[in-house]
Amino acid sequence: xxxxxxxxxxxxxxxxxxxxxxxxxxxxxxxxxxxxxxxxxxxxxxxxxxxxxxxxxxxxxxxxxxxxxxxxxxxxxxxxxxxxxxxxxxxxxxxxxxxxxxxxxxxxxxxxxxxxxxxxxxxxxxxxxxxxxxxxxxxxxxxxxxxxxxxxxxxxxxxxxxxxxxxxxxxxxxxxxxxxxxxxxxxxxxxxxxxxxxxxxxx
Numbered sequence: 019x020x021x022x023x024x025x026x027x028x029x030x031x032x033x034x035x036x037x038x039x040x041x042x043x044x045x046x047x048x049x050x051x052x053x054x055x056x057x058x059x060x061x062x063x064x065x066x067x068x069x070x071x072x073x074x075x076x077x078x079x080x081x082x083x084x085x086x087x088x089x090x091x092x093x094x095x096x097x098x099x100x101x102x103x104x105x106x107x108x109x110x111x112x113x114x115x116x117x118x119x120x121x122x123x124x125x126x127x128x129x130x131x132x133x134x135x136x137x138x139x140x141x142x143x144x145x146x147x148x149x150x151x152x153x154x155x156x157x158x159x160x161x162x163x164x165x166x167x168x169x170x171x172x173x174x175x176x177x178x179x180x181x182x183x184x185x186x187x188x189x190x191x192x193x194x195x196x197x198x199x200x201x202x203x204x205x206x207x208x209x210x211x212x213x214x215x216x217x218x219x220x221x
Contacts, residue, residue: 069101069114069217075204083202085109085144085152085190095207104215109190111213113181116221122214123175123191129162129200130169137162139200142192143177149186155179182221 025033072093075086087109092099102114113119125141140159144152160171181187191213193202203210 067100067216067218069099069103069117069119069215071099071101071103071215072097072209072212073104073106073111073215074209074212075202076206077204078201079204080199080201082195083193085192086202087190089204091206093209093212101217111189111215113184113187113215115217116181116184117217118219118221119179119181120214120216120218121177121179121189123156124209124212125160125173125175125193126203126210127160127162127171127173127195127200128168128203129171129195129197137195137197137200139171139173139193139195139197139202141173141175142194143175144190144192145177145179146188147183147186149188152190154192178218180221 027033073090074093076089076091079086079089090106090109092103104114105112121143123141123143125139127139129137129139138159138161140157142154143156145155146152156175156177158173158175160173162169162171177189179187179189195202
């Protein structure tokens with residue numbers, strides 16, 4: 019026989035919905051005392067992150083960059099972005115949607131520490147909230163010391179950002195280096211210096 023779903027108004031009064039199919043027993047659904055909209059099954063996500071994007075530096079450069087504005091490309095070696103993806107223009111990255119985002123910046127360096135002097139290279143994540151003025155929100159550094167003629171180093175920087183306005187909140191990436199000859203490494207085929215963008219949830 020068809021099963022029944024009973025909706026209780028809290029006072030012992032029921033609205034009965036009859037299921038045309040066969041149920042093993044009657045079922046009860048409890049609706050919270052609040053206003054809301056029930057989603058269709060087509061509106062329910064299968065789970066996982068809605069947006070994941072990777073950009074990278076495709077060739078080396080020497081010295082400072084504020085911001086890194088050239089030789090940037092979406093990474094595409096055995097990888098496809100999830101979602102719409104970021105938009106990049108002259109080193110400025112715009113978000114495809116509002117939400118809570120994680121931004122990571124990994125930089126790889128090569129330097130020549132003359133006279134065994136310590137040479138530092140720093141990477142920064144900069145943020146604007148008015149599409150104009152940028153502030154350093156996160157930083158890390160590689161402190162390279164060696165008597166060798168060449169030494170490699172790297173630095174990892176990460177930031178959690180609440181993007182409430184895609185027109186005004188944007189990010190870009192900066193390199194500062196001490197030696198004057200430090201090279202930030204890039205490669206067209208694999209990741210050396212790169213940025214990742216992940217949308218963790220809605221605002």
